[in-house]
Amino acid sequence: EGPVVLFDYFSCEHLSDHSGVVDEVRPAVSWMYLYSGELTDEKVRRWGGGIAELVAEHGGGNRRIAVDHINPEGVEELARRGISVGNGEAVMENARLIKSPDEILAMRRSIVACEAAMGEMEAALKPGISENELWAELHRGNIARGGEWIETRLLSSGPRTNPWFQECSSRVVKNGDLVAFDTDLIGPYGFCADLSRTWLCGDRPPSNEQRDLFRIAADQIAHNTDLLRPGISFRDLVERSAVPPDDCYPTRYGVLYHGVGLADEYPTLPHSGDWTADTPDGVLEPGMVLCVESYIGRLGGREGVKIEEQILINETGNAKLSAYKLDERLL
Known part of the structure; x- marks a missing residue:
């Protein structure tokens, strides 16, 4: 008025x-x-x-x-x-915490576009492609579907997957390499699709180590997603969350959860061991959307696994907005 x-x-x-x-x-x-x-x-x-x-x-x-x-x-x-x-x-940031039905619809549209581009990436993933060439498929697919921009270059392969946060390069992906990425894109209607997957390149069977790392990451994501419901405090959520095992904890992802909307948003929830007096507390409410994060790589290890899902808090619990399948060869 x-x-x-x-x-x-x-x-x-x-x-x-x-x-x-x-x-x-x-x-x-x-x-x-x-x-x-x-x-x-x-x-x-x-x-x-x-x-x-x-x-x-x-x-x-x-x-x-x-x-x-x-x-x-x-x-x-x-x-x-x-x-x-x-x-x-x-x-x-506080005004953006609770998404309206129209905002959720727009976010779903962004995720659909993102996952379609991810499918094109996976189809292009063959031994001999460079990390940069593979990453370009995500850019192309996002723009072709009316998306806007991508804020990172977080795709790595083989030994460059450990530690995390190495940007994509001209490295050529080899048969049997793990390829891990984080989309971090702003898609159609200006909403963020922040998903991560790790794939096995080529036709070589996965090693026992690759399977083990993937299982730990997938189990952490599943456990922590199940905790998401309205009424739970940030602190309680963090305290009850699964964390990487001791030999993977030093290389852990920086947060367990973070808000998402027009981009990455408040709140950001650390591992329980990283919670301090300076960490803000709050309560999950219906309409919030959070990303659930996992990176599993052994300290000094060769490879690592990155998985991330985008989750809507609803009246009864949660609904997973991201739907792209995990690589079944690694499960």
């Missing part, structure tokens, strides 16, 4: 109100150094004046605003004008 002020970051010349919704359209003053150069200070003062006018006009006497990200000179200019800046990132 009430007036709406619409800003366009670069210019407003092309904006007009044809709906009756927008009460006021005014040009934004960009003071990114890319556009402002040595005139940045002058443009910051002009920008601050415009914000002060809006606060006076629409703030009802309130001199506080919330901004998700702002450079220091902007904060200083607003303070000079008697306007205090709060943390808009915290406001938005």
Whole structure:
């Protein structure tokens, strides 16, 4: 309710109100150094004046605003004008915690597009393909289906799967290699599909070590997914979660769970041994979506396994949004 002020970051010349919704359209003053150069200070003062006018006009006497990200000179200019800046990132992260039915539908669409691209990756996975060539299949498939972008290059093969977080390279994948990846993509409608799988390349039977690592990761994911339900606290969830065995614990993934929506989101829940007085607690609620993470690789070992699922918290427990099958040869 009430007036709406619409800003366009670069210019407003092309904006007009044809709906009756927008009460006021005014040009934004960009003071990114890319556009402002040595005139940045002058443009910051002009920008601050415009914000002060809006606060006076629409703030009802309130001199506080919330901004998700702002450079220091902007904060200083607003303070000079008697306007205090709060943390808009915290406001938005909490607003994004509970997904609406439309948001869940859009997220499902993103995951469907992601998993279709994963199928094309798996079909292309043959000995002799490079990690970069295989990763490109995910990019191509995402864009072809209306997706937007991919924020990491987390695909590795063979000995590069241990430790985790090595970006894809020109390495050629060999017969019998494990190939592990994390999609981390923004798909159609701007929603994140954050899934991980580990595949066996070629026709060579898996080794006992490969099977063992995969079984540990799959069991951890299954156990921790079963714990997800409304009403459980973050701390209780972490305390009851399965963790890697001792010889894999030093190379563990950084978190057990994290929120997901338009990108990776709050909350981020660590292993129980990493929980400190600085770790925020909370309670799972219907409409939250979390990713369940597992990386299993022995300290000093040759290979590792990465699996991740995307899970919706509902009224009775949870529903798995990700559906791409695990590599049955490794089970």
